[in-house]
Amino acid sequence: MKIHEYQAKTLLTKYGIPVPKGNVAFSVEGAAQVSREIGPPPYIIKAQIHAGGRGKGGGVKKAQGINEVEKVSKAILGMTLLTHQTGPEGKKVRKVLVEEGLEIDKEFYISIIIDRAKACPVIMVSPAGGMDIEEVAEKTPHLIKREWIDPEVGFQPFQGRNLIYSLPLSAPMIKPGLTILNQSYKLFENYDCSLLEINPLVATKDGRLVALDAKITFDDNALFRHKELHELLDPDEQDPLELEANRHNLNYIRLNGNIGVMVNGAGLAMATMDIIKLYGGEPANFLDVGGGANAETIARGFQIILSDDRVQAILINTFGGILRCDVLAEGLIEAAHKVNIKVPLIIRLEGTNVEKGREMLSQSGLDFLVAQTMGEAAQKISQLVMKT
């Protein structure tokens, strides 16, 4: 689960990590009010969306007075921000974070993630703050210092020193730096984060260490034990169809193509998208209805795919295992009767009792094509869509 920068900064503040003075605003008047509360200029106005690269996309601006704050926030609020992380549709900006402008001396990088291969959290710091850390890792890997956390004893003081002394910090900033690392790790652990990133952490000219930008992502699997985080969820940031699918426990992700896809199993769903692309088509979505798909889940899947008006054809790819093909076919037929399907439908069925399943489909009187193999199904549907 992703949250906004301003929400991440509220959590950092709760853990005693300094952030710039400021607040979130939902309107031009609100933004002006926040800047009055901050005090003298300059101010920074930052678009709040769940995507990085906001600065390059024109979503972060400086203002020298209240009038300029109004002008800038008027331009940013309501704009559709396009960054390398938003996808081609971009994201509509509905709120801005207004902050004091700081005089920056140096910029650093701090992050905590789970190292999958080592199966433990890893804390990383770098003097190359404010940059894309992947680029730093690729071009100047010696600029990243890492400490892996032993889950039994936790983050140790010596590890904090190893990290903090690797940064070009002045002596008075060592202690605040150690506190920031310790508190960040506590926050990461207490909230089951999957990512906590402060980039940049800045040293100001007046000698403070401040988290200028922050990103926090929580482990979806652990949300059940952090009920308080549910209120940080921003429905505006989620695709409405994805929200609807979530409510029915369906794994649905909206993509940019025009071929609706429904599959039982996540791996097979990905492989189905891949094979459609291999034959020149573009999937409109990822949809995993689960290994135990039945008539009800299939009908819901249909409804969600059909609510996407870009969908010009639907490919259903199911492997009947525990749930045999004849039962799956029955579910498909029942669901197709319930839902009014106006676009071409291709079904590929494989697994146990497949002959019986295919026979049931072809005798159902429903208007759909049955493909023998995944390759055939992908080829047929890609050709169909290209013709229309």
Next chain:
Amino acid sequence: MSILVGKDSRILVHGITGREGSFHTQQMLSYGTNVVAGMTPGKAGQTVEGVPVYHTVQDAVREQQANCSIIFVPPASAADSIMEAAAAGIEVIVCITEGIPTLDMVRVKHYLKDKSSVLIGPNCPGIISPGTCKVGIMPGYIFQPGSVGVISRSGTLTYEVVDQISKLGLGQSTCIGIGGDPIIGLSFIDLLSYFAQDEQTQGVVLIGEIGGTAEEEAARFIQGHFSKPVVTFIAGQTAPPGRRMGHAGAIISGKSGTAQEKMASLQAAGIRVVMDLTKVGEAVAEVMKN
């Protein structure tokens, strides 16, 4: 011989009185698997499909000499269940549960370090040695005893490939679903080491997907230490970055964990990468002939 599970496996089902646990107990029994005990705290004395239920793993091990666990308990208590099995000396622990918090798995992995148990999963379909023992939720009838070892991060994708292999008359020695989570028990490399020692296994299919670096590590291992033929398939070439594709572990973070990167590493190590899922069976037959 197969690997990890076979005719000597004595299965204990954690959460046997639940819906999934009881259904799959019946499925495993009808496959011929030796399910000797079940456990659900508070339900000792009951039986499910004729299998006796115990309060604790300790009791099940003492009374029924269980040596292999399959876990169906909910995510919040699954980590505890894995550790309980390990503490009681269970040799092979299979965790089916999906949705375990990652930090719980960090602690589990640490706990298992000085134990002799091995963990398969979580968030996996389990393990099967066709014809002798099924410890999982996979449809038994698509598997055939044979010479191909299968290791996979995905369930239905495994069935798809197994079905192709069975239809070509090759069959499988053992098939393992290693799980779709970011932190799992046995890895591709661990299992390749088992297959290297197994005479029945003449070739291996490795099914990977986006996220993490397990496939890249497997590529390096195969190049240096594994001489049997290997065929691989990687799902998620068209997956967008930053999105969790069904499995918690199937996510491209920034530029790392892409299918393209994985396929390139495998190919660079001289390993056969199949692009079209429907051709995996044929590719296995081909490399095993040579």
